Amino acid sequence: MKAMYLKAPLQFELRDVPLRAPENGEVVVSVRACGFCGHDLILARYAAEDWQPFGHEFSGVVEEVGADVTNVRAGDRVAVETSTFNFLSDPARNGRPDLDTKGPSYMDMRHTAMGFAERTIVPACLCVKTGGLPFEQACFLEPMGVAYDLILTADIHLGDDVLVMGLGSIGLMALQMARRSGARRIYAADRSHNKAKLELAKAYGADEIICTDETDLTVYPFERGSVERVLVTTPPGTIDLATRAAGIGGIVAFLGISYGEQAMAAFDSNVVHLKKLQIRASNAIPALYFPRCIDLMNAGQVDVSRLITHTFPLDDAVKGLTAFVNDKHTAIKAVMIGDGVSARG
């Protein structure tokens, strides 16, 4: 069976790998669509010191179920949460399942094949049925849940002005959700080289586009002088900029994992103190909100199909991903489209 592997710097390989049988509580998912995540890109660029399988934003069909699986059966169309909470954990029992970060996880398993593969083994409790949602949309449920968590973290109120920093697929989904949440004016900020992102931000409802390599955000003439909410999907080093754009009482919602020095962020504590700002972290461990996101897609309130700029079958994934990571001008999201099933081997 075929599965993709990656290693820094930017090496991809299609391998022939075995897939074990599903154990108790596990299922085999035949992958029909898998998105390439910004985190996969970080791994490929510099974080993966050894070859590893990848792909955690996927949808597919349950092909085989292990013992003691009750929530899905063979033939069900599903998307897969990267992790979930343990309902017996103290945080869950205290009413905050979102704070249980130690529940069952797809990411912590030892895989021979992850989402960028013909098939992968998944704990059944992470499978969410997606009904008639097209596979290439259903594979966005994982990052969309991340965007939804960011929106809840930012606590946008009707009439707030919102600055979205970073117009990758999470930023562009969050932008649409901010619009639906009642934002008055949306400012979308990113560097200027990728025109596709900027145009899509406009199409998704941004009122003003700010190219941060051409315009200094700290002196940008926001209509109210500042914004009530900032959604930061750019690297941690930009949190300082976000605190300067936020007005008094503002909330800066941040997500994104970084490594080494890139993870360090500095900001002026006086800015935060004097403006009574809150810097809030969003972290989608456990993954949540898939049912809500399915509803948002089905209702047309969040569109993901226009985010897909690159598609390819698994057999062409090395070429397809290489083209995607080298495309500085139009790349937003690469999605591998599965072409069915072959024998496990």
Ligand SMILES: [Zn+2]
């Ligand atoms: Zn992801």
